[in-house]
Amino acid sequence: MPFKWNAQRIQTLPNQNQSQTQPLLKTPPAVLQPIAPQTTFGVQTQPQPQSLLQAQISAASITPLLQTQPQPLLQQPQQKAGLLQPPVRIVSQPQPARRLDPPSRFSGRNDRGDQVPNRKDDRSRERERERRRSRERSPQRKRSRERSPRRERERSPRRVRRVVPRYTVQFSKFSLDCPSCDMMELRRRYQNLYIPSDFFDAQFTWVDAFPLSRPFQLGNYCNFYVMHREVESLEKNMAILDPPDADHLYSAKVMLMASPSMEDLYHKSCALAEDPQELRDGFQHPARLVKFLVGMKGKDEAMAIGGHWSPSLDGPDPEKDPSVLIKTAIRCCKALTGIDLSVCTQWYRFAEIRYHRPEETHKGRTVPAHVETVVLFFPDVWHCLPTRSEWETLSRGYKQQLVEKLQGERKEADGEQDEEEKDDGEAKEISTPTHWSKLDPKTMKVNDLRKELESRALSSKGLKSQLIARLTKQLKVEEQKEEQKELEKSEKEEDEDDDRKSEDDKEEEERKRQEEIERQRRERRYILPDEPAIIVHPNWAAKSGKFDCSIMSLSVLLDYRLEDNKEHSFEVSLFAELFNEMLQRDFGVRIYKSLLSLPEKEDKKEKDKKSKKDERKDKKEERDDETDEPKPKRRKSGDDKDKKED
Known part of the structure; x- marks a missing residue:
């Protein structure tokens, strides 16, 4: 029967004989001998025997390998470190070479205590590894992953959700009735606005033109239609843009507004109860519905339509006579756009911008240093809108112009073809x-x-x-x-004829298709829209051939940048800011008046008292209705009166 070791602790006995200690504990190698305090019942003054020291050191080296050791019943005093130094020196001395003994049972048994937690860790790791492998091998798990809708939603591109911007009120943080402004005030108000170096003063005359007692009224329908460069005006334009005596002391410019009717304005900016959901979701700010006709110099340079004052054509002394600059605006607008503003009845002087001009040379003549005043007019251009009958006449006129142009081009082409054929015939004859x-x-x-x-x-x-x-x-x-x-051609003709016919057919079809596209494009240029509008014919020769016209909303005009560093762009941006402030003032006053007109709110306590009284009254009436018998009237006798008096 094999021997089994089940010891839990090893303890050395101080009075044990050398013969008993020697066979049990082997002397460990010098490398593995730790320094540990010796446990005794008393302080030893004499050096201990060699065998006992070896047993103590071996026990001390085995003790840390045991995982759990019970505490001794009696606490033993520790020996001083100096008492262990001589035995350690003796043990660490080199010993005679001998054959290594096999590992003892003590060391093997003691190693088990250290291996127990390691084995537990190994088992837990092995279980985790097996779990992972089974998860990977499991076909059901794999299918569930592949069919997981969450994964598919994550991998598929997400649909862009339309985010409705939060409604915010952007109101100016300064007084809206300021009549003038200098450069420093403009910089403080409009930080993104480019201000020309020659500018020094601006007068906001719209405050006097549209007081609170007579504000500007929206809802006057007006629209513009810009014709193509190829289309000529039905009436010849005789207006002169830049006469020889043009004076740079004054300039007159106009801002022409295009606006929907009041009903359309409410429908598009304020969704009504009867409007469908699509219209409610797609409402627009009034700044996007109010538009202006502006000139364009290049691609992004907006400019107000107008020009310099001419004493010979417009009249003298514009400072005293306000109609002089109005004539300047009518003449320049007619020359640049073909619009006749003489029909307008109201000319609102919206703003005046002043520049300090240095001495310059204009068209070969020297212009001394002076102050130039640019007046921005805001006329009631909706009075220039043609009527329905006039619009139909204009539509027929442009269609007739297209027919005449096509006939003239056809005649020219036929004449050239006849001349070519005649020349070819003569050459053939010769x-x-x-x-x-x-x-x-x-x-x-x-x-x-x-x-x-x-x-x-x-x-x-x-x-x-x-x-x-x-x-x-x-x-x-x-x-x-x-x-x-x-003979040579007869063989090739059969193959070449088919290829030639197919190529010719393709070329002919492509040519016909391009001609049809070009014809439709030209017809669209001459066809007017259904609704009447003011027709605009830009003067393509003005501004060195770079002039054009465009219709821009107030929101776009307000979206200016510091990069828009042109003087004419500054004037348009400043007008847009002033017009927006005017609308803010008028809308704010209207909201304030509506709030004031509301009935006053009743006091909550009085309302509660009234409701309680009404409830009591109703309950009393219900009780009276339940008792159908009328209550007998009680006569007051003399005795009762005496009792009451007592």
Whole structure:
């Protein structure tokens, strides 16, 4: 029966004999001997025996390998460190070489205590590993992953959700009734606005033109239609844009507004109860519905339409006579856009911008330093809108203009083609020789013989017999060449005809398609929309051929940047800011008036008292209704009166 070791603790006994200790504990190698305090019952003054020291050191080296050791019943005093130094020196001395003993049972048993937690860790790791493997091998798990809708939603591109912007009120943080402004105030108000270096003052005359007692009224329907460069005006434009006596002291410019009717304005900006959901979701700010006709110099340079004052054409002294600059605005607007503003009845002086101009040279003449005043007018341009009958007449006129242009182009093309055919015919008569099959040299005259020889680059000199012989020989050569060519071509013609026809058909179809597209495009340029609008013919020769017209909303005009560093762009941006502030003032006053007109709110306590009284009254009436018998009236007797008096 094999021996089993089940010891839990090893403890050395101080009075144990050397013979008992020596066989049990082997002396460990010098490398594995730790320094540990010796446990004794008393302080030893004499050196201990060698065998006992070896046993103590071996026990001390084995003790840390045991995982759990119970505490001794009696606490033993520790020996000083100096008492252990001599034995350690003795043990660490080199020993005679001998054969290594096999590991003892003590060391093997003691290693088990250290391996127990390691085995537990190994088992837990192995279980986790098996769990992972089974998860990977499991077909059901794999299918569930593949069919997981969450994964598919994550991998599929997400649909962009339309985010409705939160409604915010952007109101100016300064007084809206300021009549003037200098450069520093403009910089403080509009930080993104480019301010020209020549600017020094601005007068906001819209405050006087539209006071709170007479504000500007929206809802006057007006629209513009900008014609293509190719389309000419039905009436010849005789206005002069830049006369020789143009004076730079004053400039008059206009801002022409396009606006929907009041009903459309409410429908598009304020969704009504009867409007569908689509219209409610797609409402627009009034700043996007109110638009202005502006000139364009280049791609992004907006400018107000107008020009310089001319004393000869507009009249003298514009400072005292306000109609002078109005005439300047009418003349310049007519020259640039073809719009006749003489029909307008109200000319609101919206703003005045002043520049300090240095001395300059304009068209060969020296202009001294001066102050230029630019007046921005806001006329009631909706009075220029044509009526329905006038609009139909204009539509027919432009269609007729298109027909006349097409006929003229067709005649020119036919005339050129006839001239080309005539020239080709004459050239053929002169240079093309007659076919050999149509000629009979024997019956021909001398002049005809010489012409045929000259057309074939042969000599026409000599007698008639010589001419006949020479021509006959040449005709035979031509006949032989033609026969050879016919034999060669007969084989190729069959294949080439099909390819040529298909290519010709494709080219013809493509040419017809392009012609149809071009024709439709040209027709669209001459066809007017259904609703009447003010027709605009931009002057393509103005501003060095870079002038054009565009319709921009107030929101776009307010979206300016510091990069828009042109003087005419500054004027348009400043007008947009002033017009927006005017609308803010008018809308704010209207909201305030509406709030004031509301009935006053009743006090909550009084309302509660009233409701309680009404409830009591109702309950009393209900009780009276339940008791149908009327209560008898009680007569007051004399005794009762005496009792009451007592």
